Amino acid sequence: MNVAPEIIFLSGSLSEDSKTRLIADWCAGLCVERGALTQVFRGADLEFPFYRPGTKARDRPEIKNYLRAMEKADAVVLVSPAYHGGVSGLLKNAIDYINELGEASRPLLDGRAIGCVAVARGEQGAASTLAMLRTIGHALRGWPTPLGVALSNEQAHTDSGGVPRVERTRAQLKVMLGQVISHSRISARRRANRTPAGTRQ
Numbered sequence: 435m436n437v438a439p440e441i442i443f444l445s446g447s448l449s450e451d452s453k454t455r456l457i458a459d460w461c462a463g464l465c466v467e468r469g470a471l472t473q474v475f476r477g478a479d480l481e482f483p484f485y486r487p488g489t490k491a492r493d494r495p496e497i498k499n500y501l502r503a504m505e506k507a508d509a510v511v512l513v514s515p516a517y518h519g520g521v522s523g524l525l526k527n528a529i530d531y532i533n534e535l536g537e538a539s540r541p542l543l544d545g546r547a548i549g550c551v552a553v554a555r556g557e558q559g560a561a562s563t564l565a566m567l568r569t570i571g572h573a574l575r576g577w578p579t580p581l582g583v584a585l586s587n588e589q590a591h592t593d594s595g596g597v598p599r600v601e602r603t604r605a606q607l608k609v610m611l612g613q614v615i616s617h618s619r620i621s622a623r624r625r626a627n628r629t630p631a632g633t634r635q
C-alpha cells in the first residue's frame with residue numbers, strides 16, 4: 435500500500451523572526467510539494483517543563499500530542515540555532531522527552547530518517563551544532579541523512595516569503611530533504627503493512 439510519509443519538523447528557537455523557524459517552514463513546504471504529510475513544532479510549541487524521567491508532565495495535552503506525533507513519524511527534521519556551540523536548550527529538552535518512547539513498538543526514533551539543519555552566526559557554531567544534532571540522531575536510534583546542512587550568516591537569510599535567498603542553501607536543503615523523503619517512504623510502507631499486535635497471519 436502506498437501511504438504518504440509523515441515528517442515532523444522541530445525548530446528550536448523562540449526568537450522573533452527566527453531564521454530557524456523560517457527555514458523549517460520552507461523545508462516543510464517542500465516536503466508537502468513532494469507528497470509528504472508534515473507537522474512543524476515551532477519553538478513556542480516546545481516550551482515544555484524540564485524533562486524528568488517518569489514524569490507526569492507527559493500527561494499534558496501538548497506533550498501527549500508531541501509524543502504521539504514523534505511515535506508515528508516516518509522521519510524527523512531537527513532545525514536548531516547554534517547556542518554556545520551546540521543545540522539550543524529548548525530543542526534538547528524536547529528531544530529528551532522522546533525518552534518516554536523507549537518502550538514503544540519502534541523505540542525512540544528507531545529506524546527513522548533524521549534530517550539535521552544548524553543555523554548559526556558563524557561557521558564554527560554551525561559545524562559543531564550540526565555534529566551534535568547528528569550525534570543525537572544516532573543516540574535516538576535514527577538514521578541521520580548522509581547530508582546535514584550547516585548554515586551561517588547570510589546562508590540562512592530568507593526573503594519576505596520565507597524562501598532562502600542563497601541558491602546553495604536551497605540546493606543543500608533540497609538534497610537533504612530528498613534523502614529524508616526517500617528513506618521515510620520505507621517507514622511509511624512498514625507502518626501501513628504492520629499487522630496489529632496479537633493477530634495471526
Ligand SMILES: Cc1cc2nc3c(=O)[nH]c(=O)nc-3n(C[C@H](O)[C@H](O)[C@H](O)COP(=O)(O)O)c2cc1C
Nearest residue numbers: 447449452453454515516517518519554555556559
Ligand atoms: C544564547 C545564544 C548563543 C549563541 N551562540 C552562538 C554560537 O556559539 N555560535 C554562533 O555561530 N552563533 C551563536 N548564536 C547566534 C545564533 O546561532 C544565530 O543568531 C541564529 O541565527 C539564531 O537562530 P534564530 O534566528 O532562529 O533564533 C547565539 C545566539 C544566542 C541567542
